[in-house]
Amino acid sequence: MIVVRPKPLDELLGFLQGHKKILIIGCDGCTTPPRGLREAQTFANLIELAGKVKGLAISPKAATLPKTCDSHIVYSTMANQLANVEAMLSLACGIGVQVLNEVFPGVQTYPGNDTIFNGMQEKEGGIFDERCRACGSCILGETGGICPIARCAKSLLNGPCGGCFEGKCEVTFNREKHDCAWYLIYNRLKELGRLEDFRKFRLVRNWNLLVGPRKQVGVY
Amino acid sequence: MRDKFTPFSELMKKIAAGEFVYTGELEPHKTTDISETIEWARTLKATGKITAANVTDNPQSTACISSLVAAYIVQRDTDLETIYQLRTADRNRLALVSDVLGAGALGLRNILALTGDHPMVGDNPEAKPVFDLDGTQLIALIKQIVYEGKDPAGKDIANPPKINVGAAAQPGADLLEMEILKIARKADAGAEFFQTQVVFDVHVALRFLDEASNLGVPILIGIFPPKNYGYAEYFSKFVPGVTVPDQFLADLKKLSSISDKAERKRKINEYNVDYFYKFIHEIRKKPACKGCHIMAVGYPEVIEPIVERVEKGA
Numbered sequence: 181m182i183v184v185r186p187k188p189l190d191e192l193l194g195f196l197q198g199h200k201k202i203l204i205i206g207c208d209g210c211t212t213p214p215r216g217l218r219e220a221q222t223f224a225n226l227i228e229l230a231g232k233v234k235g236l237a238i239s240p241k242a243a244t245l246p247k248t249c250d251s252h253i254v255y256s257t258m259a260n261q262l263a264n265v266e267a268m269l270s271l272a273c274g275i276g277v278q279v280l281n282e283v284f285p286g287v288q289t290y291p292g293n294d295t296i297f298n299g300m301q302e303k304e305g306g307i308f309d310e311r312c313r314a315c316g317s318c319i320l321g322e323t324g325g326i327c328p329i330a331r332c333a334k335s336l337l338n339g340p341c342g343g344c345f346e347g348k349c350e351v352t353f354n355r356e357k358h359d360c361a362w363y364l365i366y367n368r369l370k371e372l373g374r375l376e377d378f379r380k381f382r383l384v385r386n387w388n389l390l391v392g393p394r395k396q397v398g399v400y
Numbered sequence: 401m402r403d404k405f406t407p408f409s410e411l412m413k414k415i416a417a418g419e420f421v422y423t424g425e426l427e428p429h430k431t432t433d434i435s436e437t438i439e440w441a442r443t444l445k446a447t448g449k450i451t452a453a454n455v456t457d458n459p460q461s462t463a464c465i466s467s468l469v470a471a472y473i474v475q476r477d478t479d480l481e482t483i484y485q486l487r488t489a490d491r492n493r494l495a496l497v498s499d500v501l502g503a504g505a506l507g508l509r510n511i512l513a514l515t516g517d518h519p520m521v522g523d524n525p526e527a528k529p530v531f532d533l534d535g536t537q538l539i540a541l542i543k544q545i546v547y548e549g550k551d552p553a554g555k556d557i558a559n560p561p562k563i564n565v566g567a568a569a570q571p572g573a574d575l576l577e578m579e580i581l582k583i584a585r586k587a588d589a590g591a592e593f594f595q596t597q598v599v600f601d602v603h604v605a606l607r608f609l610d611e612a613s614n615l616g617v618p619i620l621i622g623i624f625p626p627k628n629y630g631y632a633e634y635f636s637k638f639v640p641g642v643t644v645p646d647q648f649l650a651d652l653k654k655l656s657s658i659s660d661k662a663e664r665k666r667k668i669n670e671y672n673v674d675y676f677y678k679f680i681h682e683i684r685k686k687p688a689c690k691g692c693h694i695m696a697v698g699y700p701e702v703i704e705p706i707v708e709r710v711e712k713g714a
Contacts, residue, residue, distance in 0.1 A: 333518050334489070334529060338536035338585055341515045342597070345640035346574050351518050366578045378578075381585045384493065384537045384552055 181212035181300060182273040183308045184293035186223075189230050192269065195290040196227065197236050199266040204292070205258075205280070206244035207272035212301065212308065215271035215293070217244040223271065223292060240269075248276030254283050262287060298330075316389030322377050324368030331361035337382035339365075401543040401590030402616075408562040409509030410481050411452040412592060415618045420684055421691035422707060423483060423595065423620060424453040428470040430463060437470060438477050443700045445480040449707040450694070452481040454512060454595070458490060461522025468499055472506040483566065483595075484508045487516030492532035493541070493552045500545055504561020512566045512595060513538040536589045539565050543590035567591040569619070571599050571608030572641035580611045587615045595693045598624040598635060600644045602679045609686035618690035621683050625672040625706070627699040629656035648675065672702045677709040684710070 196202055204227070206220035213219075220242035231238035243261060247253050248270060258280075268289040270277045280289035297310040313330040319337075320327055329335045333351040339362030343350030347364075348357035369378045407413040414421050424444040428437045437455075444450040455474060457467035471482040484503050488496065503511060515535035519527040533541060542565040544550050549560040567586040573579035583594065594617055599605045605621050612619060626632040629652045636644035655671055658664035683689045696703055 333520070334515065334531040334534070336515065336531065336534045338534045338582075340578075340582070341535070342568060342570055343517060343521075351520050363575075363578075366575070366581075375581065379581045379584055381536060381540070381588045384533055384541070387532060 181298070181308075182210050183296045183299045183310075184211050184213075184215065184271075184273055185296055186293055187291065189226065192227060192290070192292065193230055193234060193236065193238075196231075196238055196267060196269065200237055200239050201264050201266045202227070202238055202240040203262070203265045203268045204240050204242045205248070205268055205270050205272070205289075206242070207248040207270070207276050208244055209247040209249065209272065209276070211271065211273055211276075211293070213306075217242060220244055220271055223269065227269075245272070245276075248272035248279055251279050251283050254279055258284065313390070316394070317385060319382075322380070323365045324372055324374070324377075326361055326365045326368055328361045328365065331359075331364075333358065336362065337385060401540055401547070402587055404543060404547040404590065405592055406562075407564065409452065409564050411483070411510055412564045414451055415593065415690045420689075420710075421451045421620065422449050422703075423691065423693045424450045424703075425456070425693070425695045425697065426453050426470070426474060426482075427456045427459060427697070428465045428467070431465060434465060434470050434473060438474060440698075440700075441474045441478040441480045444703070445478050447700065447704045447707070449703055450480070451691075452483050452510060454483040454485055454693070457485040457487045457514070458516065458522070461489065461517040461519045461524075463522070463524055468503055468506070468508075471503075471508055475506075475508065481510070482508060483510040483512050485512045485514055486538065487514045488531055488533045488535060488538050489516030489519060490527075490530055492530055496533065496538060496541060497545065497551050497557075500542055500563065501557065501561060504563055509562065510564050510566065511542055512568065513542060513591075514568055535567065536586050539567055539586055539591050540589040564592050565590065566593040566595055569594045569596045569608075569612070570641050571596050571604050571621070572601075572643055574641065576608065576611060579608075583612060583617075584615055587617050591617055593617060593690070594619045596620065596622045598622045598639070598642050598695060600624075600632075600635065600642065600648060602682050604643060605679070605683050605689075606686065609683060609688045613686065613688040615688070617688075619688050620691040620693045621689060622693040622695060623676055623679065624695045624697075625676050625699060625702045626652065627668065627672075627696075629653045669702055669705075673705045673709060676702070676706045680706065680710045681713070 204220045204224045206216045208216045224240040224242040227240050269292045270280050270289050271292045274295040277291045298312040299308050299310040301308050310330050315329045340360050344360040349360045369375055407416045426437050428434050455467045455471040467485050471484040475482045513535050519529050546563055549557045569583045632644050632652050635642045655667045
């Protein structure tokens, strides 16, 4: 899933001031927490209310798209809904916001979220963890299905580093220590009877595969 | 690369000749004035027991004077050989090649290849972390530069530097099996010596030396004679992977309560000399142990007596 976080209301009002007819567009695709029609409606209510408080006459409506990253779906679903719409606010990830701007260049689409990372919610509780950096050279086959590029703070290929102790990383998030990815990898490979994969020295990698803008041509 | 090895430095020449070696540690700060560091290097040199001293590179990810520059100045002004510490946390492969070549041109003969702490734990936590290479890959890179005269892309390097490369190890790791596999990788990458994190408990050092004995890489065990109880307590409470024996803490606490300052100092010195003499006496019986890395920061007076007792064997 693509993990997103709502932008602060003040920032959204900054985008939208000067516009009256606003369309808030959710996305039923891969954003998490969900950003579908229900959330679009909630955003619309919030923005209308906040606009009133600030003396802005914003009149938002809500809609949603099945997959904002597909330009064909976006065009066929939205083309006849944009009469009089002055601006759009997309609740999709950063890709969706760009697709809307490209497909409908006459109406500016603003981001409703900050897109944070590709991850998952390990268990209920609203905590999302990064899982994939889309690094272009997947080594999950050698690391017991645990990604050191996304889950090690240093993206080490020969970890853990000296900052790992009792399974925790030296880097903290909200004062809580992360699990050390290489500690997890060690335990997983041990469980699988494949410690020779842990022991293996991994050569320097090509970080260019992570340098953008990236393009994939005709390979499916 | 583990089969390629020439002793270029005094440190490695002594180890290759079978001598038990001692190294010290210098920590230059966030300043252009390294007179304090030079003074400490002179003190280490004057003990006559220290073969080389590490010069730390942005320790704990705090931005300090370049360790390359400090290592060079120390070596030039004091004639004490240095072990230039180099982290991959702050440099990509181009910068690492530049610094390794620079070190060679300045006559530095040892590098300790480190990954380094994450910038987020340091004094500029918003810095972009680099980690183009990790510490193990840096070992391999230095070996490639020195023995093959090639940069990471395979481009020729004219007049390659003559540098020996070491790596760090953690005898007190909570999973020793994992640590041994990790340093086995470093040995595969070409590490020519290991210097370890501080050890107080001799059993921890002996167990590590046994487990690491088949790697065939000389190991220098790190020690830190504490000049007062506070240092020992700090290691015990706050440094992950360092276990300070209860008896050691209790003894030092008792000695720290002696009210006469000179007497207190004398007793603590005696205790440290006795404790670490026995410690070294035990560890040097292990074939993998080729020396001791003494981090007696601000506490030079115990170095000479400890080493002399080890040499006398009593």
